Amino acid sequence: MLRKSGARVALLDCLDKTWSDIKWPVPKPYGHGHYPKVHLPKPSLLAHVPRNYSRYGLPLQAVRHALRRLSPPPDIVLITSIMTYWYPGVITAIRLVRKTWPHVPIVLGGIYATLCFSHATTLDADLVIKGPLENKNNWNAFWQLLKVAPPSLPENAGFSLALDLYPEPDFGIILGSRGCPFHCAYCASNKLFTKFCQKLPEDVFTETYTQYQKGARDFAFYDDALLIKPEKFLWPFLELLSKKNLRIRLHTPNAMHIRYLSLDVCLKLKKAGLTTIRLGLESADFQNRWDAKLTAEEWQRGIKNILQAGFKRENIAAYILFGLPEQKEEEIKLAIKKVKEWGIRPELAFYSPIPGSKLFSLAQKHCPYPLDEPLFQNNSIWPCVPGGFSWEKQKKWKEVIKG
Numbered sequence: 200m201l202r203k204s205g206a207r208v209a210l211l212d213c214l215d216k217t218w219s220d221i222k223w224p225v226p227k228p229y230g231h232g233h234y235p236k237v238h239l240p241k242p243s244l245l246a247h248v249p250r251n252y253s254r255y256g257l258p259l260q261a262v263r264h265a266l267r268r269l270s271p272p273p274d275i276v277l278i279t280s281i282m283t284y285w286y287p288g289v290i291t292a293i294r295l296v297r298k299t300w301p302h303v304p305i306v307l308g309g310i311y312a313t314l315c316f317s318h319a320t321t322l323d324a325d326l327v328i329k330g331p332l333e334n335k336n337n338w339n340a341f342w343q344l345l346k347v348a349p350p351s352l353p354e355n356a357g358f359s360l361a362l363d364l365y366p367e368p369d370f371g372i373i374l375g376s377r378g379c380p381f382h383c384a385y386c387a388s389n390k391l392f393t394k395f396c397q398k399l400p401e402d403v404f405t406e407t408y409t410q411y412q413k414g415a416r417d418f419a420f421y422d423d424a425l426l427i428k429p430e431k432f433l434w435p436f437l438e439l440l441s442k443k444n445l446r447i448r449l450h451t452p453n454a455m456h457i458r459y460l461s462l463d464v465c466l467k468l469k470k471a472g473l474t475t476i477r478l479g480l481e482s483a484d485f486q487n488r489w490d491a492k493l494t495a496e497e498w499q500r501g502i503k504n505i506l507q508a509g510f511k512r513e514n515i516a517a518y519i520l521f522g523l524p525e526q527k528e529e530e531i532k533l534a535i536k537k538v539k540e541w542g543i544r545p546e547l548a549f550y551s552p553i554p555g556s557k558l559f560s561l562a563q564k565h566c567p568y569p570l571d572e573p574l575f576q577n578n579s580i581w582p583c584v585p586g587g588f589s590w591e592k593q594k595k596w597k598e599v600i601k602g
């Protein structure tokens with residue numbers, strides 16, 4: 200959006216390899232994998248948690264040097280944020296930028312800034328943006344900070360990914376939509392994007408092709424609701440891939456909605472090269488769940504169709520929510536059992552209480568910590584599990600899964 204409005208941009212993604220002289224863990228066969236990390240002292244509020252606390256990605260020193268080398272210095276710096284409980288990383292980034300260019304305004308946006316807006320305003324940014332930059336108020340405030348009259352929003356505002364700024368991606372990203380029409384009580388999707396919107400398949404194809412030309416052969420869909428209204432995006436997009444005869448593997452790390460997995464859909468996905476399948480089961484207690492996205496019949500039918508379409512069992516996993524407030528161990532065990540019955544892998548998705556989600560107030564009731572402090576929203580501490588995280592409990596659950 201900024202480039203289309205006439206700005207020049209430089210991107211520094213601290214989770215991108217960027218420099219060849221910095222050692223990075225070897226990626227897995229589909230391009231994804233681990234990040235380098237350094238252990239840090241735990242924030243005092245988490246001192247009692249028996250886990251390490253680490254920063255992931257590029258070394259701080261390398262980032263500092265890169266900022267200093269940027270020429271000319273920027274007129275403005277935008278910092279994004281992801282998980283709410285990673286805000287100490289945002290503080291570090293803001294400090295680095297302030298130290299490098301004391302008079303350059305800093306804009307903070309992203310998921311943490313949106314979900315914990317008041318908290319984010321206590322950090323040292325000049326402007327905090329809640330929600331997408333292309334929201335009119337945000338767009339205007341951004342340009343006002345630069346003392347420039349706001350240009351009109353470019354076409355497709357918010358929908359074009361600047362993936363060309365990544366020179367050598369190990370894997371590609373496909374995003375065909377934003378938001379989700381479901382309103383699950385534990386999820387932040389609706390807080391981040393109030394409406395479900397789909398992109399034009401042609402635009403997504405161009406983005407995909409750009410990454411393909413740079414060598415990416417594995418592509419992950421980042422959509423929250425990939426299978427909703429597939430006639431508008433997914434089918435025409437896959438048709439374009441097939442016409443161009445691109446030999447790529449597709450992956451769905453964000454779970455797909457099982458209820459939409461008819462045999463026809465599964466066969467189309469198989470033909471298109473879908474390889475890794477993640478499914479959003481969440482719970483096998485179908486009468487008593489925190490969402491309305493799946494029934495017992497839909498689960499059975501969906502999984503049967505996937506297998507019938509010829510997907511390999513080892514590439515399929517179903518997510519099961521773990522650590523919800525008031526959740527009984529039996530519920531989790533039942534879900535694990537139901538998944539394993541089909542010979543596929545159960546994967547626990549650790550619950551993180553999300554401010555503004557419907558479940559947040561119940562989480563506050565059951566969590567021993569004040570959840571308005573984002574550090575306690577960290578799913579690694581199992582905030583709503585009685586007694587919190589322990590290595591013994593984790594071992595026990597690993598055994599249940601292996602079982």
Ligand code: SF4
Nearest residue numbers: 379381383386388423
């Ligand atoms: S279906 Fe998935 S993305 Fe949509 S609201 Fe529920 S958990 Fe969130």
